[in-house]
Amino acid sequence: MAENSSSLSSVRWETLPAEVLQIWHQYRTPIIVSLTVILVALRTLHILRNRNKQELDRKLPLLSSAGPKSVDTNRTSSERVGENGNTEKPQSGPKRIVGKKLARASMISAGFSPATDKIQPLVFFSSLGGMTEALATKLSQELDVWSETLEDPSTILKSSLLDLSYIEQDDYFVSPPKGEPNTSYFYLLLVPTYNIDTTLNNFLENLKETHHDFRIDTAPLARLLGFSVFGFGDKEGWPTEDEGFCSQAAEVDKWMAKLTARKRAFPLGMGDIKSDWKTRLAEWQDGLQNVLLEIQKGNGLGEGVPGSGDAEESDVEEEEEELDSKKVPKKKAGKSTLDDVEDLGGSYRGSGESTGPLAIDFTTYGSKAKTVENTSREMVPKTSPTYASLTKQGYTIVGSHSGVKICRWTKSALRGRGSCYKYSFYGIKSHLCMETTPSLSCSNKCVFCWRHGTNPVGTTWRWKVDPPDLIFNGVKEGHYKKIKMLKGVPGVRAERFAEAMQIRHCALSLVGEPIFYPHINEFLAMLHKERISSFLVCNAQHPDELAALDHVTQLYVSIDASNKDSLKKIDRPLHRDFWERFLRCLDILREKRFQQRTVFRLTLVKGFNIEDEAEGYAELVARGLPCFIEVKGVTFCGTSTSAGAGLTMQNVPFYEEVCEFVHALVAALERRGLEYGIAAEHAHSCCVLLGSTRFKIEGKWHTLIGYEKFFECLESGEEFGPEDYVGEPTPEWALWGNGGFDPRDERFYRKGKKAVTCDG
Numbered sequence: 001m002a003e004n005s006s007s008l009s010s011v012r013w014e015t016l017p018a019e020v021l022q023i024w025h026q027y028r029t030p031i032i033v034s035l036t037v038i039l040v041a042l043r044t045l046h047i048l049r050n051r052n053k054q055e056l057d058r059k060l061p062l063l064s065s066a067g068p069k070s071v072d073t074n075r076t077s078s079e080r081v082g083e084n085g086n087t088e089k090p091q092s093g094p095k096r097i098v099g100k101k102l103a104r105a106s107m108i109s110a111g112f113s114p115a116t117d118k119i120q121p122l123v124f125f126s127s128l129g130g131m132t133e134a135l136a137t138k139l140s141q142e143l144d145v146w147s148e149t150l151e152d153p154s155t156i157l158k159s160s161l162l163d164l165s166y167i168e169q170d171d172y173f174v175s176p177p178k179g180e181p182n183t184s185y186f187y188l189l190l191v192p193t194y195n196i197d198t199t200l201n202n203f204l205e206n207l208k209e210t211h212h213d214f215r216i217d218t219a220p221l222a223r224l225l226g227f228s229v230f231g232f233g234d235k236e237g238w239p240t241e242d243e244g245f246c247s248q249a250a251e252v253d254k255w256m257a258k259l260t261a262r263k264r265a266f267p268l269g270m271g272d273i274k275s276d277w278k279t280r281l282a283e284w285q286d287g288l289q290n291v292l293l294e295i296q297k298g299n300g301l302g303e304g305v306p307g308s309g310d311a312e313e314s315d316v317e318e319e320e321e322e323l324d325s326k327k328v329p330k331k332k333a334g335k336s337t338l339d340d341v342e343d344l345g346g347s348y349r350g351s352g353e354s355t356g357p358l359a360i361d362f363t364t365y366g367s368k369a370k371t372v373e374n375t376s377r378e379m380v381p382k383t384s385p386t387y388a389s390l391t392k393q394g395y396t397i398v399g400s401h402s403g404v405k406i407c408r409w410t411k412s413a414l415r416g417r418g419s420c421y422k423y424s425f426y427g428i429k430s431h432l433c434m435e436t437t438p439s440l441s442c443s444n445k446c447v448f449c450w451r452h453g454t455n456p457v458g459t460t461w462r463w464k465v466d467p468p469d470l471i472f473n474g475v476k477e478g479h480y481k482k483i484k485m486l487k488g489v490p491g492v493r494a495e496r497f498a499e500a501m502q503i504r505h506c507a508l509s510l511v512g513e514p515i516f517y518p519h520i521n522e523f524l525a526m527l528h529k530e531r532i533s534s535f536l537v538c539n540a541q542h543p544d545e546l547a548a549l550d551h552v553t554q555l556y557v558s559i560d561a562s563n564k565d566s567l568k569k570i571d572r573p574l575h576r577d578f579w580e581r582f583l584r585c586l587d588i589l590r591e592k593r594f595q596q597r598t599v600f601r602l603t604l605v606k607g608f609n610i611e612d613e614a615e616g617y618a619e620l621v622a623r624g625l626p627c628f629i630e631v632k633g634v635t636f637c638g639t640s641t642s643a644g645a646g647l648t649m650q651n652v653p654f655y656e657e658v659c660e661f662v663h664a665l666v667a668a669l670e671r672r673g674l675e676y677g678i679a680a681e682h683a684h685s686c687c688v689l690l691g692s693t694r695f696k697i698e699g700k701w702h703t704l705i706g707y708e709k710f711f712e713c714l715e716s717g718e719e720f721g722p723e724d725y726v727g728e729p730t731p732e733w734a735l736w737g738n739g740g741f742d743p744r745d746e747r748f749y750r751k752g753k754k755a756v757t758c759d760g
C-alpha cells in the first residue's frame with residue numbers, strides 16, 4: 001500500500017509541469033486581468049492616502065517628532081516666529097509646520113503677573129475740530145473713576161491722555177515707553193478721519209514705515225498688553241466704509257495690529273458723529289473695561305473676546321498691505337476718477353506750456369528728487385479746518401497751497417512807527433515788503449510754530465501743484481487788498497501808503513517751507529523780473545532742492561539747535577535722517593557762499609536751545625561759513641497752540657540774554673579762528689547781526705544790500721557774488737551798541753507787551 005501510494009505521487013509529481021502549463025493556457029486571460037485590476041486598485045489607494053495626508057499637513061499644525069519648536073498661530077500664514085523671536089519668512093518647498101499649538105499672542109498675558117504688575121492705559125487721540133479731543137478726555141477720566149471702583153484698584157494705573165500731534169511718535173510707536181518696572185501698557189486710540197492732509201496722515205505713514213523698517217522688528221509693539229481703536233466719522237458725507245467712512249481709524253487699527261503682533265484687545269469701534277456715536281462709544285468702552293478686567297486676572301486679552309481675531313484675519317491684513325501701494329485715496333462720494341484726471345491736466349499751465357502736476361519725493365537725497373504719483377488733492381482745501389484757521393488769523397490763501405499775510409511791521413511802518421530789523425540790517429522798508437509762502441506745508445513740527453495740529457505736514461509733496469503765475473498774481477493781489485484795507489487806520493501816513501502800492505521786497509518766510517514748492521525757481525524769476533528782491537528762509541531739510549535753487553537776494557537756513565538731540569526736540573522733524581539732511585544743507589550753503597548772500601538764522605528759545613550751546617553753534621558756523629548770522633529771540637504768539645507745545649513767555653529770552661549768548665558765540669568763533677564780528681542790532685525786536693569780515697570794508701560794516709545792483713547783476717546773465725551787490729555802509733544808528741532804531745521813526749511800545757519779541 002505504501003509502495004502504491006509512493007508510486008502514485010511520483011507519477012503526479014512528474015506530470016505536474018505539464019498540468020500547470022495546461023491550466024495556465026486554459027485560465028491565463030482571467031488571471032492577467034484580475035492581477036492588473038488588483039495592482040491598479042492598490043496604486044490608486046496609495047495615491048489617495050498620500051494626497052489626504054498632504055491636505056491634512058497643510059491645514060493643521062501637527063505634533064511632530066522633529067522637535068519642540070512652536071508655531072504662533074497668531075502670525076500670518078506666511079510668517080512664523082523663530083527661536084530668537086524674530087519673524088522668519090517661509091522657505092520655499094512644501095510647508096511643514098512643527099511644534100505644539102500655543103495660545104494666540106492676543107490671548108496670552110504678555111508676561112503680566114497680577115500679583116506684581118500694573119496696567120498703564122494710555123489714551124491717544126488726534127483732533128482738529130476738538131470733538132475727538134473732548135471725548136478722549138472724557139474717556140480717560142471715566143476709566144480712572146471706573147478703576148477706582150474695582151476690588152483691586154491698584155493694578156490699573158491712572159490713564160494718561162496723549163495728543164498724537166504733540167508726542168514724539170518714536171517714544172510710543174517704535175517701542176513701548178520704558179516706564180516704571182513691572183508696568184505694562186495698554187493703548188487706546190481715538191481718531192477722526194479727514195480726507196485732507198492732517199498730522200494723522202503722517203502718523204499713519206510712520207506706523208507703516210516702522211513696520212517695514214528692516215532695522216526694526218516687524219512687530220516692535222508686541223510687548224503691549226493690547227490696543228484698540230475708535231474712529232469718528234461722518235456718514236452724511238462718507239456713507240459707507242468703502243466710501244471712506246472712518247477710513248483712517250481703520251488704517252490705524254490695521255497698522256497697530258501688525259506692530260503689536262495682533263494684540264487687538266477689542267474690535268475697531270466706529271461712530272457716526274451725526275447719529276450713533278454715543279451708543280457705539282459706550283459699547284466700545286464697556287468692552288474695553290471687560291478686557292482690562294481679564295488682563296487684571298491674568299487671563300491676557302481673554303479667550304473669545306470679540307475681535308481677538310480669527311485665523312483668516314491676518315491674511316486679510318496682509319492682502320490689504322499688498323494692495324496699499326496701488327490704493328487710490330478714498331474720495332467723497334460722487335466724485336469720479338475722470339474728474340481727477342482732468343484736474344491733473346489743468347493743474348499747471350504756466351507760461352503757455354501744459355505739464356502735469358509734479359509730486360516730488362523729498363524723502364531721499366543724493367540724486368535728483370524723484371517724481372512720484374500724480375495727485376489732484378489740495379493741500380489746503382477751502383472746506384478744511386486749516387483754511388478756516390489761517391483765514392481767521394488774517395492769511396489770504398492763494399490757490400490751494402500758498403498764503404500771504406501783512407506782518408505787524410508793515411502796519412507799523414505805514415504808521416511811521418518803525419520797520420523790522422531787516423530795515424536796520426539790510427535796508428528793507430517794511431511797508432514795501434510782502435510776506436508770503438508758496439507752500440504752507442512743512443516737514444518739521446517746530447515747538448514755536450503756532451499752527452500745531454492744523455498745518456499740513458509731510459516729507460513728500462502729495463498735493464496738486466498750482467502754477468507759479470497763479471501764485472504770483474494771487475499773492476500780490478492779496479497783499480495789495482490788505483494794504484488798501486489799512487487806508488482808514490489812524491496814523492497811516494499818506495506818502496508811505498502810496499509807496500506801499502509797489503511791492504519791492506518779498507520775504508519767503510511766512511510759514512511752511514518755500515522750497516517744498518516744486519516750481520520755486522519759476523516763482524523767484526517772476527519776482528525778480530518785477531524787481532522784487534527775494535529773502536528765502538528754508539528749514540535745512542531738503543538738500544537736493546536747496547542745491548537746485550537759483551539765485552535769491554539773500555538765502556537763509558534756520559539753525560534752530562546746535563546738535564542732533566536738541567534739533568530733534570525743538571524742530572521735531574519728520575525725516576528720520578533729519579540730522580544728515582541738516583548737515584548736508586550746511587555744506588551746500590558753504591558751496592554757495594561766493595554766489596549768494598547766505599545767512600544762518602538762529603532763533604533762541606530759552607530752556608531749549610541757548611544754554612551751553614554756543615560752542616556747538618560755532619562748529620556749525622565753521623561748517624557752513626555763512627556771510628551773516630542773525631540771532632533773534634523767539635516770538636511768543638500767545639495762542640493756546642503754542643502753549644500746548646509747552647511754550648510760555650518764560651521761553652522768550654530777554655534782550656540781555658540774547659546779547660550774552662552773542663558774546664559767547666563770538667568768543668567761540670574767535671577760538672576757531674573764524675573771522676566774524678557783531679555788526680548791527682535791533683533791540684526793539686530782540687535781534688543781533690553778526691557778519692563775516694568780508695563785509696567790513698575799509699573798517700566799516702556794509703550789511704545793507706544794493707538792490708538795484710543785484711537786479712543788474714542778475715539781468716547781465718554773468719556770474720556774480722555777494723560782494724557785487726553790497727549797499728551803503730550800515731547806518732550809524734543800526735550799528736552794534738546804538739539800538740538799531742531809525743531816529744526818524746516814532747518809537748512805540750504796545751501796552752502790557754514785552755517790547756523785545758520779534759517777527760519776520
Ligand SMILES: Cc1cc2nc3c(=O)[nH]c(=O)nc-3n(C[C@H](O)[C@H](O)[C@H](O)COP(=O)(O)O)c2cc1C
Pocket residue numbers: 126127128129130131132133192193194195196232233234235238244245246247273383384385
Ligand atoms: C474736511 C473734512 C474732511 C472729512 N473727511 C472725512 C472722511 O473722509 N471720512 C469720514 O468718515 N469723516 C470725515 N470727516 C468728518 C470728521 O471725521 C468728523 O467731523 C470728526 O468728528 C472730526 O473730529 P474732530 O473735530 O475731533 O477732529 C471730515 C470732516 C472734515 C471737516
Ligand code: SF4
Pocket residue numbers: 442443444445446448449450451510511512513539
Ligand atoms: S518750519 Fe516754520 S512752518 Fe514749519 S513747523 Fe517750523 S515754524 Fe512751523
